[in-house]
Amino acid sequence: MGEITNSIIRRKVVIVGAGAVGSTHGYALAQSGLADEIAIIDNNEDLARGQVLDLVHGQPFFPTVSIKVGDKKDYANANVIVITAGTAQKPGETRLQLLQKNADIIKKIIADIIDQNSNAVVLIVSNPVDILTYVAIKHSGWEKGRIIGSGTVLDSARFRYILSAHCRVDVHNVHAYMLGEHGDSEFAAWSMTNIAGMPMGEYCPACMNCSNWDLERKKIEQEVRDSAYHIIGYKGATYFAVGLAIVRIIGAILRGQRSVMTVSTLLEGEFGLKDVCLSVPSIVSHKGVRKIIESNLSEEELGSLSGSAEILKSAIRELNL
Numbered sequence: 001m002g003e004i005t006n007s008i009i010r011r012k013v014v015i016v017g018a019g020a021v022g023s024t025h026g027y028a029l030a031q032s033g034l035a036d037e038i039a040i041i042d043n044n045e046d047l048a049r050g051q052v053l054d055l056v057h058g059q060p061f062f063p064t065v066s067i068k069v070g071d072k073k074d075y076a077n078a079n080v081i082v083i084t085a086g087t088a089q090k091p092g093e094t095r096l097q098l099l100q101k102n103a104d105i106i107k108k109i110i111a112d113i114i115d116q117n118s119n120a121v122v123l124i125v126s127n128p129v130d131i132l133t134y135v136a137i138k139h140s141g142w143e144k145g146r147i148i149g150s151g152t153v154l155d156s157a158r159f160r161y162i163l164s165a166h167c168r169v170d171v172h173n174v175h176a177y178m179l180g181e182h183g184d185s186e187f188a189a190w191s192m193t194n195i196a197g198m199p200m201g202e203y204c205p206a207c208m209n210c211s212n213w214d215l216e217r218k219k220i221e222q223e224v225r226d227s228a229y230h231i232i233g234y235k236g237a238t239y240f241a242v243g244l245a246i247v248r249i250i251g252a253i254l255r256g257q258r259s260v261m262t263v264s265t266l267l268e269g270e271f272g273l274k275d276v277c278l279s280v281p282s283i284v285s286h287k288g289v290r291k292i293i294e295s296n297l298s299e300e301e302l303g304s305l306s307g308s309a310e311i312l313k314s315a316i317r318e319l320n321l
């Protein structure tokens with residue numbers, strides 16, 4: 001007979017950066033019931049304190065979870081560390097200066113995590129997410145799958161929503177992925193897109209909701225790409241959907257779900273590309289990215305993927321790693 005053990009596994013998530021994205025994510029994570037413990041860290045200690053107080057007052061309304069202001073020591077026994085820390089562009093500052101500043105923030109946080117001998121999976125959300133994921137992987141020297149970028153998980157959700165609204169089908173029945181850079185060079189992988197198991201080329205003639213699908217699909221793809229600009233134009237920042245996308249990724253890690261997600265990960269020859277982080281379909285589980293799925297992309301899509309890789313590599317070349 002197998003021995004019954006009484007060990008209780010506590011799932012701990014540390015959120016670094018208590019700004020709009022970090023705090024919204026903390027709110028969504030608390031409601032998800034996925035974590036037993038959430039520690040929130042920010043350079044601005046008052047902000048972290050305020051966010052934690054506001055969250056704990058919601059305790060009676062969501063599943064039991066301990067929420068506290070954290071510090072570096074919390075990295076030691078964390079299961080997942082989510083990095084949303086970043087700094088905004090200052091007047092007169094160049095894009096490269098801003099990139100270097102954010103890269104230096106990530107390097108310091110990774111050094112602190114290493115100091116604490118942490119075994120956590122690290123999820124980078126701060127932008128530019130693909131470049132910062134690359135910086136973190138290179139700086140850590142860890143097995144590459146243990147550091148993940150949230151990549152185009154959010155963009156793929158936007159794509160699914162916009163396509164579902166266009167086709168008038170439940171979003172949960174739309175399978176669609178945005179790949180490449182989380183940014184202007186990302187592209188819709190139409191060859192992988194399907195509704196009810198039907199590729200769009202088969203589904204469209206059966207649906208007949210629109211008269212010019214070629215034009216419509218270009219519009220849909222552009223709307224996905226422009227989403228962040230629109231939201232930032234209206235209210236200054238995006239945080240609700242990304243907060244939920246992070247919960248989804250963390251869920252796959254904590255539950256060992258082996259979920260297919262378009263997270264940003266280091267390529268080492270997959271799709272003919274290497275030494276760059278970008279989003280391709282990957283299996284995410286306990287230890288982070290376990291496998292990259294080399295889907296059968298069309299020639300045009302492969303061209304777009306290497307276009308994204310070139311843009312990211314040239315930005316990395318400008319950095320002091």
Ligand code: NAD
Pocket residue numbers: 016017018019020021022041042043044047084085086087088105125126127128129150151154182237238239242
């Ligand atoms: P924000 O300015 O509201 O919050 C950033 C927080 O980071 C601030 O509270 C700041 O004090 C803190 N911080 C800075 N340096 C720190 C450090 N070394 N240690 C701890 N905390 C530190 O910004 P936001 O709107 O929350 O966005 C955060 C990041 O997420 C940005 O880089 C943004 O571009 C990115 N973002 C990513 C996605 C995505 O899909 N990947 C989506 C939206 C936003």
